[in-house]
Amino acid sequence: MENITDFLGNVPWWLWIVTFILLVAIRDVFLQRSHTINHNFPVVGHLRYWLESIGPEMRQYFVANNREELPFNRIERGWIYASAKKENNYEGFGTDRDIYAHQHIFVKNAMIGYQVSEGHPNFEDPYFLACAKVIGAYNKRKKPFRPASVINVSAMSFGSLSAAAVEAMNKGVAKAGAYHNTGEGGLSPYHKKGGDVVFHFGTGYFGVRSKDGNFSIEKMKILVDENPCIKAIEIKLSQGAKPGKGGVLPGSKISREIAEIRGVEIGKDVLSPATHKAFDSIPELLQLIERIADETGLPVGIKAAIGKLDQWDELTDLMKKTGKGPDFITIDGGEGGTGAAPPSFADHVSLPWVYGFATIYKLFQDKGLCGRVVFIGSGKLGFPAKAAMAFAMGVDCINVAREAMMSIGCIQAQVCHTNRCPAGVATQSKWLQAGIDVSLKSNRLAQYFKTFQKEFLEVTHAAGYQHPCQFTMNDIQVNVDDDYLSSDLKTVYGYEKTPVAFESMKELHDCIYLGGKPN
Numbered sequence: 001m002e003n004i005t006d007f008l009g010n011v012p013w014w015l016w017i018v019t020f021i022l023l024v025a026i027r028d029v030f031l032q033r034s035h036t037i038n039h040n041f042p043v044v045g046h047l048r049y050w051l052e053s054i055g056p057e058m059r060q061y062f063v064a065n066n067r068e069e070l071p072f073n074r075i076e077r078g079w080i081y082a083s084a085k086k087e088n089n090y091e092g093f094g095t096d097r098d099i100y101a102h103q104h105i106f107v108k109n110a111m112i113g114y115q116v117s118e119g120h121p122n123f124e125d126p127y128f129l130a131c132a133k134v135i136g137a138y139n140k141r142k143k144p145f146r147p148a149s150v151i152n153v154s155a156m157s158f159g160s161l162s163a164a165a166v167e168a169m170n171k172g173v174a175k176a177g178a179y180h181n182t183g184e185g186g187l188s189p190y191h192k193k194g195g196d197v198v199f200h201f202g203t204g205y206f207g208v209r210s211k212d213g214n215f216s217i218e219k220m221k222i223l224v225d226e227n228p229c230i231k232a233i234e235i236k237l238s239q240g241a242k243p244g245k246g247g248v249l250p251g252s253k254i255s256r257e258i259a260e261i262r263g264v265e266i267g268k269d270v271l272s273p274a275t276h277k278a279f280d281s282i283p284e285l286l287q288l289i290e291r292i293a294d295e296t297g298l299p300v301g302i303k304a305a306i307g308k309l310d311q312w313d314e315l316t317d318l319m320k321k322t323g324k325g326p327d328f329i330t331i332d333g334g335e336g337g338t339g340a341a342p343p344s345f346a347d348h349v350s351l352p353w354v355y356g357f358a359t360i361y362k363l364f365q366d367k368g369l370c371g372r373v374v375f376i377g378s379g380k381l382g383f384p385a386k387a388a389m390a391f392a393m394g395v396d397c398i399n400v401a402r403e404a405m406m407s408i409g410c411i412q413a414q415v416c417h418t419n420r421c422p423a424g425v426a427t428q429s430k431w432l433q434a435g436i437d438v439s440l441k442s443n444r445l446a447q448y449f450k451t452f453q454k455e456f457l458e459v460t461h462a463a464g465y466q467h468p469c470q471f472t473m474n475d476i477q478v479n480v481d482d483d484y485l486s487s488d489l490k491t492v493y494g495y496e497k498t499p500v501a502f503e504s505m506k507e508l509h510d511c512i513y514l515g516g517k518p519n
């Protein structure tokens, strides 16, 4: 034994390296068949895979220019990071954008802007920006709800996000008065940290699922009774990144905790079918909405990405005829994010937000239904100027998913589908999520929301209004062609927004249905 240790101790360091390289070369040439490059270029071939794996980060840090990257460019990400940290989020020397570029947005400022005088809610609190409509008011639900913030966390499940990320978001929305949409994975303990919650379910019915994988109204009732933080319920029909795409949650990922939260069996594969079992026609969808609203007393809405219009036509006809319908509608854009989706879906199925929303809003307007519904928009809208455009087109609130992720540290590594998120946000790895300081990150999310509200209000005041619900299609211009290049939204999309019944900020502030209060 001593002889062996002596011998090994006497081997020079360079011989260890040569032996290691030789072993790698033998493996590459003789023992593996899966990588041609490694076989044909032993040892050095590995460099290719390594460089490819760090390519996105290298491009992001060194190569891409400020406005080049997608989904979010460096300036957009930088604005969110600085806003979340309450750092200087200004730009020096003027814009670096080509303001003559196609689709560039302009907000028309007033000659003399809106002045916030003493006694106005925003004089005391420059961050107060509640939704101008009450969700569930038209349908006289037992528990109507006015979101205390116009920016809120969009559907993202515990499962696609880490426990630490969900908890940070929930504590963050509680501080900002916003709501937190659970996403499809059920209501987890991490969603119950003080924030208002919108409970969301899709075809897997996680958290409200019967033994045979169908929707259970009994479970829904119990869930709502036991959790007063739930303020509204959202039925997911589709999302922009993968409309009509089902999925499988592999048994290997179903821990005891996930099984309990989702109401499924430990270790067994679970299918989220492409379509719902609880309804397969528009009248049945309407019946389900009414049933859930009656049994729980909560407002009920739907979320969808937009493509064909025939079933929306049927829905609006039925709403008109019966006087019933969803309390809110979330329209997601084709540019929306996801934990994982095939590129064929993410890149091509469903319309971008502006086209999808404009089409649906016009349909509702033609049938006189806009005043009955709270419209929520999602699809890269978490920036004040983009939000101004969305409000001018008719939304009442926006939901943000990836912007919220970035506010708590996501670096847009785009590896949510691999469980290897380096920021600990979209992973179940205990090690990676241990890097998240929940209390600090919750402050960051809250601060991003507050900075957004403040800047959005400032843009609104510059346009001469008190609340962004007052924006009209004439207030925003967008570059559309090379002629006179820029046109107002009314000309581009062919409608004018139905005015929102807004009295004053004070009325919103004093509303008995205002959310954002401790439960």
Ligand SMILES: Cc1cc2nc3c(=O)[nH]c(=O)nc-3n(C[C@H](O)[C@H](O)[C@H](O)COP(=O)(O)O)c2cc1C
Residues within 6 Å of the ligand: 154, 155, 156, 157, 160, 161, 182, 183, 184, 185, 236, 238, 239, 240, 303, 332, 333, 335, 336, 337, 338, 339, 378, 379, 380, 381, 382, 399, 400, 401, 402, 403, 416, 426
């Ligand atoms: C990690 C992740 C998980 C998501 N999970 C869901 C989900 O469970 N249900 C859903 O309807 N949308 C889901 N989405 C879509 C978002 O809720 C949102 O509609 C979309 O990303 C657009 O918003 P954004 O541009 O602000 O990210 C998810 C998005 C991400 C990034």
